Amino acid sequence: MANAPSAEGxxxxxxxxxxxxxxxxxxxxxxxxxxxxxxxxxxSIFNKKFGGVQELLEQQKKIGEVAVLKRENRYVYYLITKNRYFHKPTYDNLRKSLEAMKFHCLKHGVSHISMPRIGCGLDRLNWSKVSTMLEEVFEDTDIKITVYTL
Structure with missing residues (x-):
């Protein structure tokens, strides 16, 4: 259960x-x-815990954007990285979605985000590339990111 800090601070x-x-x-x-x-x-776990599918659909977000639900004291970010559930995302689309999430975080004073190894489960992206991208996208912010693995 130890936290291992990343190489970049x-x-x-x-x-x-x-x-x-x-x-x-x-x-x-x-x-x-x-x-x-x-x-x-x-x-599917996010869906069970937070619901809001209709609320997300009504935001009409496209690939490379982020849909957002407000739940109690936090935001839940849905990075739109592909068109249909059975497609695979590109690194470029993931980066655009991360940029959109960063913009929302900065606008709304979000300082901590917890996430799984995004894009690396069923979507099969490479975690070393994704983690480098996360570092690059958030390097000019004070936002802390915690990545959970089971």
Whole structure:
């Protein structure tokens, strides 16, 4: 259960455990498709815990954007990285979604985000590339990111 700081000053820390055991004030993030079809992987757990599929669909977000739900003291970020649930995302689309999430975080004073290894479960992206991208996107902010692995 130890936190291992990242090479670049600890912007990203890693925790072994359940993502949903993170502090209730942390915002959460994960990847979904534009069709908001959340029936597999961690997306299905987000769907059960936070609902809001209709609310997400009404935001009409496109690939490379982020849909957001406000739940109690935090935001839940839905990174739109692909068109349909059975497609695979590109690194470029993930980066655009991360940039959109960063913009929302800065605008709303979000200082902590907890997430799984986004894009690396059913979506099969390479974690070393994704973690480098996270560092790059958030390097000019004070936002702390905690990545949970089971």
């Amino acid at each position: 600890g912007r990203i820390s890693y925790v072994q455990g359940d993502l949903f055991s993170c502090p209730g004030t942390d915002s959460l993030a994960h990847c979904i498709s534009e069709d908001c079809h959340m029936s597999a992987g961690i997306a």
